[in-house]
Amino acid sequence: xxxxxxxxxxxxxxxxxxxxxxxxxxxxxxxxxxxxxxxxxxxxxxxxxxxxxxxxxxxxxxxxxxxxxxxxxxxxxxxxxxxxxxxxxxxxxxxxxxxxxxxxxxxxxxxxxxxxxxxxxxxxxxxxxxxxxxxxxxxxxxxxxxxxxxxxxxxxxxxxxxxxxxxxxxxxxxxxxxxxxxxxxxxxxxxxxxxxxxxxxxxxxxxxxxxxxxxxxxxxxxxxxxxxxxxxxxxxxxxxxxxxxxxxxxxxxxxxxxxxxxxxxxx
Amino acid sequence: xxxxxxxxxxxxxxxxxxxxxxxxxxxxxxxxxxxxxxxxxxxxxxxxxxxxxxxxxxxxxxxxxxxxxxxxxxxxxxxxxxxxxxxxxxxxxxxxxxxxxxxxxxxxxxxxxxxxxxxxxxxxxxxxxxxxxxxxxxxxxxxxxxxxxxxxxxxxxxxxxxxxxxxxxxxxxxxxxxxxxxxxxxxxxxxxxxxxxxxxxxxxxxxxxxxxxxxxxxxxxxxxxxxxxxxxxxxxxxxxxxxxxxxxxxxxxxxxxxxxxxxxxxxxxxxxxxxxxxxxxxxxxxxxxxxxxxxxxxxxxxxxxxxxx
Numbered sequence: 001x002x003x004x005x006x007x008x009x010x011x012x013x014x015x016x017x018x019x020x021x022x023x024x025x026x027x028x029x030x031x032x033x034x035x036x037x038x039x040x041x042x043x044x045x046x047x048x049x050x051x052x053x054x055x056x057x058x059x060x061x062x063x064x065x066x067x068x069x070x071x072x073x074x075x076x077x078x079x080x081x082x083x084x085x086x087x088x089x090x091x092x093x094x095x096x097x098x099x100x101x102x103x104x105x106x107x108x109x110x111x112x113x114x115x116x117x118x119x120x121x122x123x124x125x126x127x128x129x130x131x132x133x134x135x136x137x138x139x140x141x142x143x144x145x146x147x148x149x150x151x152x153x154x155x156x157x158x159x160x161x162x163x164x165x166x167x168x169x170x171x172x173x174x175x176x177x178x179x180x181x182x183x184x185x186x187x188x189x190x191x192x193x194x195x196x197x198x199x200x201x202x203x204x205x206x207x208x209x210x211x212x213x214x215x216x217x218x219x220x221x222x223x224x225x226x227x228x229x230x231x232x233x234x235x236x237x238x239x240x241x242x243x244x245x246x247x248x249x250x251x252x253x254x255x256x257x258x259x260x261x262x263x264x265x266x267x
Numbered sequence: 268x269x270x271x272x273x274x275x276x277x278x279x280x281x282x283x284x285x286x287x288x289x290x291x292x293x294x295x296x297x298x299x300x301x302x303x304x305x306x307x308x309x310x311x312x313x314x315x316x317x318x319x320x321x322x323x324x325x326x327x328x329x330x331x332x333x334x335x336x337x338x339x340x341x342x343x344x345x346x347x348x349x350x351x352x353x354x355x356x357x358x359x360x361x362x363x364x365x366x367x368x369x370x371x372x373x374x375x376x377x378x379x380x381x382x383x384x385x386x387x388x389x390x391x392x393x394x395x396x397x398x399x400x401x402x403x404x405x406x407x408x409x410x411x412x413x414x415x416x417x418x419x420x421x422x423x424x425x426x427x428x429x430x431x432x433x434x435x436x437x438x439x440x441x442x443x444x445x446x447x448x449x450x451x452x453x454x455x456x457x458x459x460x461x462x463x464x465x466x467x468x469x470x471x472x473x474x475x476x477x478x479x480x481x482x483x484x485x486x487x488x489x490x491x492x493x494x495x496x497x498x499x500x501x502x503x504x505x506x507x508x509x510x511x512x513x514x515x516x517x518x519x520x521x522x523x524x525x526x527x528x529x530x531x532x533x534x535x536x537x538x539x540x541x542x543x544x545x546x547x548x549x550x551x552x553x554x555x556x557x558x559x560x561x562x563x564x565x566x567x568x569x570x571x572x573x574x575x576x
Contacts, residue, residue, distance in 0.1 A: 095458035
């Protein structure tokens with residue numbers, strides 16, 4: 001892979017790669033057209049942390065996640081998960097795409113969506129057994145959706161859809177959970193249910209990375225912050241990286257200074 | 268009439284029509300859900316010049332050269348679309364529309380200019396298929412089904428379509444899970460290691476295989492009805508993918524059988540002046556089934572809109 005060579009041939013970057021990181025992105029550059037959406041981004045996520053990826057609209061938050069996963073082909077850069085290339089670490093990764101990225105009119109039931117999380121376990125033709133269904137039901141229970149197992153997915157509310165997606169990720173039994181805007185357009189009860197599940201995962205030693213929009217909840221929900229606006233703006237613990245100065249750097253004029261101060265100070 | 272005449276004159280066309288309809292309907296289910304249903308249309312248009320050129324080169328109408336010709340035509344189409352899009356700086360949809368119709372028109376002209384009088388390959392055949400002529404003259408009655416000598420003279424299209432349908436079923440069965448996952452959620456599918464690009468390409472190849480094989484039976488234009496109508500009608504009957512696929516097979520079979528029977532016996536039953544094109548009638552019946560399910564199907568309401576919070 002040329003993208004890998006590009007990154008590893010860059011001596012300065014190689015030295016930085018910590019083998020123990022849950023996710024280590026190096027030199028990631030993605031472009032949809034003339035302008036890069038993500039430019040030469042490095043990101044290091046320690047094992048057992050809970051990181052919010054924050055930045056203005058169009059800053060490349062989702063793109064960075066997708067490129068790290070190989071869902072989008074980057075121009076350059078590489079990503080390692082627990083010290084291995086992503087292609088070899090897929091069994092340890094659970095990805096929750098944006099809810100709006102799929103067609104909820106697809107003819108399938110809630111339980112079937114959760115069972116998709118067992119694809120790597122089942123393979124192409126592996127028999128679906130009672131234990132698999134029991135596991136999927138258990139994952140639905142953890143997000144409070146056990147009563148909806150046989151519902152057609154199109155009948156769910158936005159929050160319920162998001163919880164089903166989270167249940168599918170839980171079924172994957174991963175060590176690293178990458179979530180793209182899990183709180184976008186969900187009700188308060190769902191937000192609470194999701195954050196409870198994510199914090200329980202962290203308590204189990206799992207690593208969680210979520211693209212996040214709501215600056216007011218960053219300090220309550222996360223312990224680390226990654227600020228991006230095409231390039232990396234700041235990265236570190238909430239205390240280090242989530243300051244009025246870093247927010248000003250990331251959002252520029254788009255966030256009124258007063259509001260900015262309030263958010264960071266009030267937090 | 269039920270005995271020898273039916274077996275000799277109607278059984279094989281009905282079987283061939285049914286196999287063709289099912290072979291197209293199966294991949295059609297996934298194409299429909301991927302919002303790629305018109306790929307079937309594109310394939311059916313583009314392959315015509317390829318099939319004609321393959322005939323002109325080899326001088327026979329047989330499966331392998333036809334498939335190669337069709338594949339070659341598809342490659343030419345892709346190159347042409349890209350060239351028109353880049354050089355003309357127009358949107359991809361327009362480039363595709365121009366390419367498909369131009370290639371089909373080229374195929375029709377080529378067909379008219381060439382001497383195909385010795386074989387069943389002419390403009391009418393290309394458009395409407397050839398179902399009525401795929402008869403089994405060696406059959407003397409139902410007993411012929413066990414008569415090896417008579418079976419040897421079955422129209423070659425029957426085993427050919429049987430083999431294609433087998434490939435289509437095998438593909439659908441083996442790749443059911445990745446097809447389902449990647450059709451529903453491509454990003455997630457890639458994250459678990461499903462090669463969605465290759466799988467989508469394979470799906471189009473299988474659809475093309477079905478389209479080219481069905482070309483003989485129902486003609487290249489009407490193939491599109493078999494890709495879209497049975498799966499679309501089936502989608503309105505259920506909210507489960509596996510049940511949808513089962514319904515689509517049933518609707519495809521119904522369309523083929525009823526379409527053929529109506530076309531052939533319509534003269535007797537409805538007092539029509541002449542019997543009509545079987546392929547045309549099959550497509551019409553599949554459209555009628557779709558219309559009926561659109562009005563009476565239990566799941567015709569779009570459920571995609573989120574319910575209350």
